[in-house]
Amino acid sequence: MKSPRPLLRSMDEMNDDFRGLDAHTVSTLQASDGPNALPQDAHRTLFAIALEVLREPMFLLLLGAGSIYLVMGNPHDALTLLGFVVIIMFVTIVQERRTERTLDTLRDLSSPRALAIRDGEPVRIAGRDVVRGDILVLVEGDRIPADGVVLQAHDLAADESLLTGESVPVSKVPRIIGQALPDKNDEVFAGTLLVRGQGLMRVTAIGVHSRMGRIGRSLMNVTLESSPLQREMGRLTRRLAWLGFGLCLMLSALYLVLRGGWQEGLLAGITLAMAILPQEFPVILIVFLALGARRISRHQVLTRRLNAIETLGQATVLCVDKTGTLTQNRMALTALCVEGQMLEVAGLDRDALPETYHALLEYAVLASEIEPHDPMERAFHLFARDYLANTEHLHPDWELVHEYELSPELPAMSHLWRTQEGQHPIVAAKGAPEAIADLCHLPDLMRREMARHAERMADQGLRVLGVARAIHRGQQWPEIQHDFDFQWVGLVGLSDPLRPEVPLAVAQCRRAGIRVVMITGDHPRTARAIAASAGIDHRWVITGAELAGWTEAEVALHLKQASVFARVTPTQKLALVEALKAQGEIVAMTGDGVNDAPALKAAHIGIAMGKRGTDVAREAAALVLLEDDFVAIVTAIGLGRRIYANLRQALIYTIAVHVPTIGLSMLPLLVGLPLVLTPVHIAFLELVIDPACSIVFEAEQADVQFMDGAPRSSAEPLISTRQLMTSLALGLIATGITSAQYLWVIAHGMAPDAARTMTFISLIGANGALILASRSPRSGMTHLFSGLPAAGVWVLVLSVAGLILVTTLPPLTQVFAFKSLSLAQWLSAFGVGASTLILLEGVKRLNRQVRTAP
Numbered sequence: 001m002k003s004p005r006p007l008l009r010s011m012d013e014m015n016d017d018f019r020g021l022d023a024h025t026v027s028t029l030q031a032s033d034g035p036n037a038l039p040q041d042a043h044r045t046l047f048a049i050a051l052e053v054l055r056e057p058m059f060l061l062l063l064g065a066g067s068i069y070l071v072m073g074n075p076h077d078a079l080t081l082l083g084f085v086v087i088i089m090f091v092t093i094v095q096e097r098r099t100e101r102t103l104d105t106l107r108d109l110s111s112p113r114a115l116a117i118r119d120g121e122p123v124r125i126a127g128r129d130v131v132r133g134d135i136l137v138l139v140e141g142d143r144i145p146a147d148g149v150v151l152q153a154h155d156l157a158a159d160e161s162l163l164t165g166e167s168v169p170v171s172k173v174p175r176i177i178g179q180a181l182p183d184k185n186d187e188v189f190a191g192t193l194l195v196r197g198q199g200l201m202r203v204t205a206i207g208v209h210s211r212m213g214r215i216g217r218s219l220m221n222v223t224l225e226s227s228p229l230q231r232e233m234g235r236l237t238r239r240l241a242w243l244g245f246g247l248c249l250m251l252s253a254l255y256l257v258l259r260g261g262w263q264e265g266l267l268a269g270i271t272l273a274m275a276i277l278p279q280e281f282p283v284i285l286i287v288f289l290a291l292g293a294r295r296i297s298r299h300q301v302l303t304r305r306l307n308a309i310e311t312l313g314q315a316t317v318l319c320v321d322k323t324g325t326l327t328q329n330r331m332a333l334t335a336l337c338v339e340g341q342m343l344e345v346a347g348l349d350r351d352a353l354p355e356t357y358h359a360l361l362e363y364a365v366l367a368s369e370i371e372p373h374d375p376m377e378r379a380f381h382l383f384a385r386d387y388l389a390n391t392e393h394l395h396p397d398w399e400l401v402h403e404y405e406l407s408p409e410l411p412a413m414s415h416l417w418r419t420q421e422g423q424h425p426i427v428a429a430k431g432a433p434e435a436i437a438d439l440c441h442l443p444d445l446m447r448r449e450m451a452r453h454a455e456r457m458a459d460q461g462l463r464v465l466g467v468a469r470a471i472h473r474g475q476q477w478p479e480i481q482h483d484f485d486f487q488w489v490g491l492v493g494l495s496d497p498l499r500p501e502v503p504l505a506v507a508q509c510r511r512a513g514i515r516v517v518m519i520t521g522d523h524p525r526t527a528r529a530i531a532a533s534a535g536i537d538h539r540w541v542i543t544g545a546e547l548a549g550w551t552e553a554e555v556a557l558h559l560k561q562a563s564v565f566a567r568v569t570p571t572q573k574l575a576l577v578e579a580l581k582a583q584g585e586i587v588a589m590t591g592d593g594v595n596d597a598p599a600l601k602a603a604h605i606g607i608a609m610g611k612r613g614t615d616v617a618r619e620a621a622a623l624v625l626l627e628d629d630f631v632a633i634v635t636a637i638g639l640g641r642r643i644y645a646n647l648r649q650a651l652i653y654t655i656a657v658h659v660p661t662i663g664l665s666m667l668p669l670l671v672g673l674p675l676v677l678t679p680v681h682i683a684f685l686e687l688v689i690d691p692a693c694s695i696v697f698e699a700e701q702a703d704v705q706f707m708d709g710a711p712r713s714s715a716e717p718l719i720s721t722r723q724l725m726t727s728l729a730l731g732l733i734a735t736g737i738t739s740a741q742y743l744w745v746i747a748h749g750m751a752p753d754a755a756r757t758m759t760f761i762s763l764i765g766a767n768g769a770l771i772l773a774s775r776s777p778r779s780g781m782t783h784l785f786s787g788l789p790a791a792g793v794w795v796l797v798l799s800v801a802g803l804i805l806v807t808t809l810p811p812l813t814q815v816f817a818f819k820s821l822s823l824a825q826w827l828s829a830f831g832v833g834a835s836t837l838i839l840l841e842g843v844k845r846l847n848r849q850v851r852t853a854p
Contacts, residue, residue, distance in 0.1 A: 018117065018135060018151070019117065019119065019120040020117035020118040020119065020134065020135045021118055021119075021135075022118070022119050023118070023119065025133070026131055026134075029132055029133065030131055033206060033207070033209075034207065035128040035129070035207065036127060036128050036129065036131070036145060036146055037207050113125070113126060113127060114126075114127050114129075114130050114142075115136060115137040115139070116134050116135065116136050116137075117135040117136075117137065117200075118134070122137060127143075127146075130145050130146050131203065132206060133202065134146075134202070134203040135200060135202055136200070136201050136203065137198070137199075137200060138153075138156065138188070138194055138197075138198055138200065139194065139373075140194050140195065140196055140197060141194060141195075141617065142194050143192075143193055143194075144188050144189065144191065144192050144193070144194065145190060146190045146203045146205065146206045146207075146210055147187070147188070147189050147190050147203070147204050147205040147206070147209075147210040147211055147212075148187065148188055148201040148202050148203040148204050149186060149187055149188075149202055149204060150172050150173065150175055150186050150187065150200070151174055151175070151201060152199050152200040153172050153197060153198075153199035153200075154198050154199060154403050155196055155197035155403060155405065156171070156172040156173075156194070156196065156197035156198065157169040157170060157171045157195055157196040158170050158172060158188055158192045158193065158194050158195065159192060159193040159194075159195045160192045169195045171185060172185055172187075172188060172199065173186055174186060174199075175187075187204075188201055189210065189211045189212065190205075190206075190210040190211065190212040190213070191210075191212040196405070197403075281651070284647065284650050284651065284654065287695070288643055288650070288698050289306045289307075289310075289643075290306065291698050292309050292639070292640075292698070293306055293309060295639060296639050299635045299636065299639065300610075300625065300627040300629065300632050301623055301624070301625055301632050301633070301635070301636040302610070302625075303622070303623055304618070304621060304622055304624060305622040308623055309643055311586065311604050311605050311622075312605065312637050312639070312640020312643075313637070313640045313641040313643075313711060313712055314604075314711050314713070315514060315586050315587070315588045315711055316515065316587075316711050317514070317517055317580050317588070318514055318517065318588045318633065318634075318637075319517045319518075319573075319577065319580075319587060319588065319589045319590065319603070320516065320519070321520055321590055321591070321592070322496075322518055322520040322526075322527065322530055323375075323463075323496060323522075324375075324592075324609065324628045325590055325609070325625075325630045325633075326502050326530060326534050326630050327496040327497060327498055327530065328496060328498075329375050330375060330496065331375040331376045331378070331463070331494045331496050332379055332494065332495050333345060333379045333380065333382075333492065333493075334346065334462055334493050334494060334495040335460075335462060335493035336360055336361070336490065336492055336493070337457065337490050337491040337493070338357055338360050338490035338491075339490070340449065340453060341356065342456070342457070345383070348387075350386050350389075351390075353388075357490075358391060358393045359393065359469075360467055360489050360490040360492065361380070361383065361384050361393065361492075362393035362394070363428040363429075363467050363468070363469045363489050364384075364465075364467050364492055365380050365381060365384045365394070366398075366417060366426070366428035367413060367414065367415055367428040367429055367430035367467065370400060375496070376463070376465070376494055379494055380492075398419055398420065398426075399417065399420075400415055400416075400417055401417065401425065402415075402416040402477050403415055404416075404429075408569040408571060410431075410435055410438075410481065411432040412429055412430065412432065412435040412436055412466075412481065413430065413431060414427055414428065414429040414481045415427070415428050415429075416477060424472055424473050425471070425472045426470075426471060427469065427470040427472055427484050427486070428467070428468075428469055429467070429468045429469070429470070429481065429484075429486060430465050430467050430468075430492075431465060431466060432465070432466065432521075432567070433450060433454045433464055433465065433523070434447075436465075436468050436488070437450055439468055439481055439484070440468050440486045440488045441486075442488060446488070450466070450488070453491060454466075454523060455525050457491065457493040458522075458523040458525030458529065459525050459528075460493070460495075460529065461495065461526060461529035461530055461533065462493035462495055462526060463493065463495075463496060463523070464491055464526065465491070465494070466490075466491055467492060468486040468488055468489055469486065469487055469489055470484040470485050470486045471485075472484060498530060498533045499630065499631070501631050502534050502535075502630050503533070503535045505630055505634045506534050506535040506536055508638075509634055509637075510535075511707060511708050512637070512707040512709070512710075512711070513709065513710035513711055514637065514711065515563060515585075516534075516536050516563065517565070518531050518534075518536055518563065518565065519565045519568050519573055519576065520565070520566055520568065521567060521568060522566055522567070523566060523567070524541045524543050524566035524567065527541055527564050527565075527566035528566075536564060537563040538563070538564050539561075540561050540562035540563075540564070541562065541564045541565075541566055542564070542566070543566050543567045543568075544565070544566070544567040544569055547565070547568070547572050548572070556582065559576065559580065570591075573589070573591070573596065573599040574598045574599040574602055577589055577599050577602045577603050581602070581604070586605075587603045587604050588604065588605040588606075588607060588637070589602075589603035589605070589607065590607045590609065590633070591608060591609070591617050591620075591621070592608065592609035592617050596617050596620075597619070597620040598620075600617060600620040600621045601620040605622050605623060606620055607621055607622070607624070608623070608624045608625070609624075609628045610626040610627070610628060623636065637707075638707045641712075642700075643698075644712070646697050647697070648718060648719060648723070649697055649700070649774050649775060649776065650698070651718065651719055651727075652723060652730075652774050653697065653727075653770055653771060655724070655727040655731065656727045656728070656731035656734070656774060657685075657689055657731065657734075657767055657770050658731065659728060659730075659731025659732055659735050660731060660734040660738050660739075660763060660766060661685060661763070663732075663735035663739055664677050664739060664742070664763065665677050667739050667742075668742075671743075673742075673746055674752035674755075674756070676756050676760070677760075678817070680815065680816060681760060685763075687802070688764070688767060688799045688802075695791045695795070696771065696789065696791050696792040696795050699790075700775060700776075700789060700792075701789065726843065726844070727774075729843050730770060730773060730774070731770075733836060733843065734763075734769070734840075737832060737835070738759055738762045738763050738766055738832075738833060741759060741829070741832050742755055742758075745758055745759075751819060753817055753818060753819040754819040754821065754825075756817060756818065756819075757813075757819050757820075758821065758829040760803075760818070761803060761821075761826060761833065762829050762830065762832045762833035764803045764830070764833065765829070765832065765833020765834040765836070766833040766834070768796055768799065768800075768834060769833065769834055769835075769836040769837035770836075771792065771796065772788075773837060773840035773841060775788070775792075807821070807826065808820060
C-alpha cells in the first residue's frame with residue numbers, strides 16, 4: 001500500500017513554499033476578491049419589510065378605518081390614522097431589523113473555521129477570511145472552506161457527496177508539480193467534508209469562484225425554522241383574527257340596527273376587531289427567540305437552531321463527555337509505569353528521570369503527531385523536551401511514513417517511522433491499555449497484572465494509556481495494526497484537573513431536576529474518580545463492553561440507575577441517547593468528533609464543542625459551546641427557562657391588556673352610551689403594548705426559582721388553562737374598573753368627551769398596572785418594582801409622557817376627541833387605573849393559594 005507524504009514535521013523546518021501568506025498580501029487579496037462567502041439569499045430591504053408590515057391585519061384595519069373617515073368627509077382623522085400607521089410601521093421595522101442583525105451575527109459565528117499558516121505560524125481564522133494562496137491545515141472532521149490543491153496528505157479522504165452525489169469517500173493524494181490528476185484526486189473542494197486523515201492544501205478558488213459557488217449552493221446558514229411553538233402561535237393568531245373579523249361584522253350590524261349609520265357602525269366594528277386581534281403574538285415570538293439567542297451567545301453558547309431555545313427548559317438529562325467539558329483539557333504527564341514499577345513525576349528534577357522509563361516516554365512521543373494539537377500528545381512532547389533532551393531517545397531526523405488511526409473497533413493508533421541509519425522501520429503504538437495489550441497478545445497473567453496497575457492509576461483520576469513498540473521487517477506495510485509484532489512497553493498516566501466550578505454546576509442541575517450523565521471513552525475507574533469529584537452519581541459505572549452484551553430491555557433497566565458510562569464508542573452514544581428518549585427523557589448531548597454527529601442529531605438538544613469540535617459535529621448540533629465549558633451548558637439551560645417563562649408572562653400580559661379594550665369597545669353600544677374608543681385610540685394603545693410585550697418582558701431578569709424546580713413537561717402548553725383564566729381575570733378587573741369609572745362620570749353628567757378622556761387615562765394607568773402585575777407569577781408588592789429592567793422604566797415613562805401630550809395639547813386632544821381636564825381630574829383618573837394593581841395582586845395571591853392548597 002502506497003503511503004502519502006508526511007505533514008511538515010515542524011513549523012521551524014518550513015521552507016518558503018509552506019510559510020503561507022504575509023499580512024499585507026492577505027489584505028490585498030481580501031480587498032480584491034472579497035470575502036470567502038457562498039451565495040446567500042439577499043437581505044430584505046426596508047421597502048420589502050414595509051410591504052410585509054402593511055399586509056398585517058392590524059395595518060389593513062387601520063387603513064380601512066382611514067378610508068372610511070375619508071368617505072365620511074373627515075380627512076383630518078384619516079390623516080391622523082395614517083400618521084399612526086407610519087409610527088407603528090417605524091417601530092415594527094426597527095424590531096425587524098434588530099432581529100435580522102441578531103440572526104446575521106449568529107450566521108457569522110456559525111460559519112466554518114480554518115487553520116491557516118500565515119507568516120510561518122498556524123492561526124485559526126473564520127472561513128470567510130480565507131483568501132487565494134492560503135495554506136490550510138486539513139484535519140479529519142473539518143468542512144473544507146475553499147477549493148484548492150493538496151500539498152501533503154496522510155491517509156486523507158473527503159466526502160464529496162454534496163457535489164457528486166456519490167457517498168463513497170474519495171482518497172486524496174498530494175499534487176505532483178506540473179502533473180494534475182485527471183480524476184482530481186489531488187484537489188479538494190469547498191463544502192466537502194474530511195472523513196479521514198490530515199493534510200495541507202493551497203487555496204485556489206474562494207466564494208462564488210469555487211465549485212460550490214458556481215453551483216449556487218448555500219451552506220451554513222442559520223435560519224429561523226418553524227417550530228411547534230411557532231405553529232401553535234400562528235394557529236392561535238389566525239383563530240383570533242377570524243374571531244375579530246366575525247365580531248366586527250356583528251357589531252357593525254348591531255350598530256346599524258340600534259343607531260343607524262353604516263359608516264359609524266363599520267368604524268365601531270373595526271375598533272372591536274383591532275382590540276381583539278393579537279397581532280403582537282408573532283412579534284413576541286420572533287423577538288424572544290432571536291434576542292434570546294443573542295443573550296445566550298454572550299455566555300459563549302451559539303444557538304444554531306433557534307427552536308432549541310424552546311427545548312432547553314424541558315431538558316431532563318444532560319449527557320456530557322469528561323475531557324474538556326468537565327475537566328480543563330490541560331493534560332499533564334503525572335505517572336509512568338514500567339514492569340510494575342510506578343513513578344510519580346511531580347516535582348522530579350529534569351536530570352533525575354530513571355533510565356528505565358526513557359523508552360516508555362520515547363515511544364509515547366513517537367506514537368504522537370509531530371506537531372500535536374491533542375492535549376495528551378502535547379503533554380508527551382513537553383515532558384520529553386524537558387527530560388530526554390540530552391539522551392538518544394529523541395529522533396527529530398526520523399521520517400514518519402505511515403499512520404494507523406484510532407477507530408471505534410480498536411482505540412489505538414500507530415506510527416511507522418523510517419530511521420536515518422537504514423535500519424528496519426520502527427513502529428510505536430499508544431491507546432487504551434486493553435487495546436494495546438490486545439495488540440501485544442499479552443498472556444492472561446500479564447494482562448491481569450497490567451489491568452491492576454492501570455486501575456490503580458485510574459483510581460487517582462488519571463487518564464491511562466498503554467504504549468507498545470515493534471520493528472517492521474517486511475517490504476509492504478500491513479493493512480491493520482494487528483499484523484505488527486508489538487511488544488509491551490508500559491503505562492502512562494495523565495491528569496486533567498476538574499474545572500473548579502463544575503461541582504456547583506452539577507449541584508445546580510440536581511436542584512433543577514436535571515440528571516447529569518457522564519459518557520466517556522476513559523477507563524471506568526478514571527470515570528468513577530472524576531464523577532465523584534464532580535458530584536455525579538457514581539454508584540454504578542457501566543462499560544461499553546457491558547452495553548454490547550445486553551439486550552435493549554437490559555440497557556433500559558440499567559440506564560435508569562447508572563449515570564457514568566466508560567469505554568463507550570460513538571455508536572453506543574447514539575444507542576444511549578435513543579434509549580433515554582424511549583424512556584420519555586428530554587436529552588441534551590455533547591460531542592465533538594465526526595462519529596458523534598449521529599448522537600448529536602438524535603438528541604433533542606445536540607451540543608457541539610466549539611474549540612475542539614469538528615465542523616460536522618457543529619453542523620449536527622443545535623448549540624455550539626464556544627469555550628467547551630460545562631458551566632456554559634447549565635447557564636444556557638437556565639437562560640432557556642428564563643426566556644420561556646418571560647415569553648409566557650408576555651403572552652399573559654398581552655391577553656389581559658386586550659380584555660379592557662374589547663370591553664370598552666362593546667359596552668357603550670350595548671348600554672346606549674357614546675363610544676369610548678375609536679381606531680385612533682387603539683393605534684395609540686398599540687404603541688404602548690408592542691414594546692411592552694416584546695422588549696420589556698424579554699429583558700426581565702432571571703428568577704432565582706427558574707433553576708430550583710423540575711423541568712417543564714414537553715406536553716405542557718405554553719399557557720395552561722389556569723394561567724389563561726388568571727390572565728382573563730386580570731383583564732376583567734381592569735375592564736371592570738375602567739368601565740365603572742366611565743359609567744359613573746356619565747351618570748353624574750360629565751360630557752362625553754371629558755368622560756372619554758378620563759376613561760382613556762384610567763385605561764393607560766391600568767395598562768401600567770398590568771405590565772407590573774404580569775412580570776412574575778409571584779405575588780407581593782415587593783416584587784413589582786424590584787429588578788424592573790431599564791426598558792420597562794422607559795416604556796412606563798414614555799407611556800405617561802405620551803398620555804399627557806394627547807390629553808393636554810389642544811391639537812392632539814381634538815384628534816383623539818378628548819377634552820382638557822383639571823389637574824385633579826387627571827390625577828384621579830390615572831389613580832383609578834393605577835389602583836387596579838392592588839386588585840391584580842390580590843387575584844395573583846388567591847391563585848397562588850389555590851394552586852398550593854393540599
